[in-house]
Amino acid sequence: MVNSDKEILADIDATIDALIENAEGLHFAKKFTDYEVEAFEKTEKSLLARLMHRQSQLESVQMKKLESIQSKEIEEYRKKSAPLWKKRHQNSAKTRKPSSKSRG
Secondary structure (H helix, E strand, C coil), X not given: CCCCHHHHHHHHHHHHHHHHHHHHHHHCHHHCCHHHXXXXXXXXXXXXXXXXXXXXXXXXXXXXXXXXXXXXXXXXXXXXXXXXXXXXXXXXXXXXXXXXXXXX
């Protein structure tokens, strides 16, 4: 499933919020049992993994957009420049003198 960059950014923002909430919970870890602290730490690892994954997805989406833009620009350039190259090639063919190779 490919998400838009806006959706990915919203999810990244929500993940960061969850990381902050989890960090705030860990701040008061003295009041929790070892199992609860372990749960906070596992949650933190999971949220960090999700954040890294979503950042990677965002980079991928942005690269695809950039590649698409570049492809369109290249194609546009080719269309605009093709007649010029053709004309230039025709002119250079007209001005070339036949080569006279002498064997001797």
